[in-house]
Amino acid sequence: MTPLLRVHDTTVRFGGTVAVDHVSLDVAPGSIVGLIGPNGAGKTTLFNVVAGIQAADTGRVELAGQDITHARPHIRAQLGLARTFQRLETFGTLTARENILVGAEAHRGWDRSVQPQAVAAELIDTLGLGPVAGRRADSLPTGTQRLIELGRALAMRPQLLLLDEASSGLSAYETEQTAELLRRLAGEGLTIVLVEHDMSFVMELCDRIAMLDRGVLVAEGTPEEVRTVPAVLEAYLGTAAGGGS
Ligand SMILES: Nc1ncnc2c1ncn2[C@@H]1O[C@H](COP(=O)(O)OP(=O)(O)OP(=O)(O)O)[C@@H](O)[C@H]1O
Numbered sequence: 626m627t628p629l630l631r632v633h634d635t636t637v638r639f640g641g642t643v644a645v646d647h648v649s650l651d652v653a654p655g656s657i658v659g660l661i662g663p664n665g666a667g668k669t670t671l672f673n674v675v676a677g678i679q680a681a682d683t684g685r686v687e688l689a690g691q692d693i694t695h696a697r698p699h700i701r702a703q704l705g706l707a708r709t710f711q712r713l714e715t716f717g718t719l720t721a722r723e724n725i726l727v728g729a730e731a732h733r734g735w736d737r738s739v740q741p742q743a744v745a746a747e748l749i750d751t752l753g754l755g756p757v758a759g760r761r762a763d764s765l766p767t768g769t770q771r772l773i774e775l776g777r778a779l780a781m782r783p784q785l786l787l788l789d790e791a792s793s794g795l796s797a798y799e800t801e802q803t804a805e806l807l808r809r810l811a812g813e814g815l816t817i818v819l820v821e822h823d824m825s826f827v828m829e830l831c832d833r834i835a836m837l838d839r840g841v842l843v844a845e846g847t848p849e850e851v852r853t854v855p856a857v858l859e860a861y862l863g864t865a866a867g868g869g870s
Contacts, residue, residue: 627690629654629816630675630785635684637670637840644670645681646840652785652833657807657817659831661824663860666837668820669789675818676708676787677701689784703735705784709774709791717763721754724762724773728780741780748776752806768799775803779810786810788819792826804830824861828852836860 628651637645645667652658660668673679675686677698685694688704696704707728715724725748729741749758752772757765762773771791778786791807792800800823807830811817821827827834827848834851836844844854851857 626653628652628687629689630818631685631687632671632675633685633687635671635674635681635686637667637674637679637681643840645674645837647683648837648840648842649684650835650842650845652816652818654784654816655811655814656832657811657819657830659827659834660818660820660837661822661827661834661857661861662837662843665839667840668837671837672708672787672789672818672820676706702731702781702783705782706787707778707781707783707785708787708789709771709778710789715762715770715773715777718761720759720761721765721769721773721776722749722758725749725754725776725780728777732781739782744780744782745776748779751779752776767794768796771795771799771803775806783815785816785818788817788821790821791819792821792823800826 630652632648632650635645635648636643648671660671662668670679674681677696685692687693688701688706691704693701693704716727722745725745726741729739729744733739733741749755752775754772754776757769762770791803795803804826807817831848833846834848835842836851836857838856843856844851
């Protein structure tokens, strides 16, 4: 099967630091892939290369078989790539519904058949945001704002969703709800790549896990395969390996 996302031999240097070191990674359509690794491992940098906000020194990125290495972020969005951010990036003074409409309106910018109000209504329903749809985003708790951000990304009807620390700031219940939602979306064909520090979330949710360490891809496989790799054991002893499930 053609990977939906293909990162090939990608390297990013910042002066003397090799943030991403000849990384190759294929992501199958409809799968959930977790990108893990210690602080400074290169996760965000690799993410940014895929999102188109960081140029790579070497390598190629393909989305659905199309070379997007040099495509600007808005072109990637049109080709089906959406992302959320580690720091919440909701528009605070807009309501939950208006935030989601922003995504739908953006989509309408390149597809005139999109009906933003209908898209927003559907996503508000899917995400369970009905009771707060008319409230200002900045008046809502972090967990709800994360859902709004997710809604705004989904409103662009992406093929590939990049999630940066989706579980950050969420309660255990909200984390479980989010995992359930992401599983459902992947079941409907959405491909998801997430950067995540919460190892139990990653282990439970992801089909495959890729671990970076000092820019190098040191492990890639299913959660079961990856949890026995020495580099993973070393980095996450007591969480992934020791914690077990
Ligand atoms: N804009 C930049 N300029 C210089 N060095 C950078 C820049 N961005 C990242 N780096 C360096 O590149 C390396 C990888 O950083 P990156 O933020 O990608 O790691 P990370 O795995 O996302 O870390 P964290 O888990 O802490 O977010 C680090 O050594 C970092 O200091």
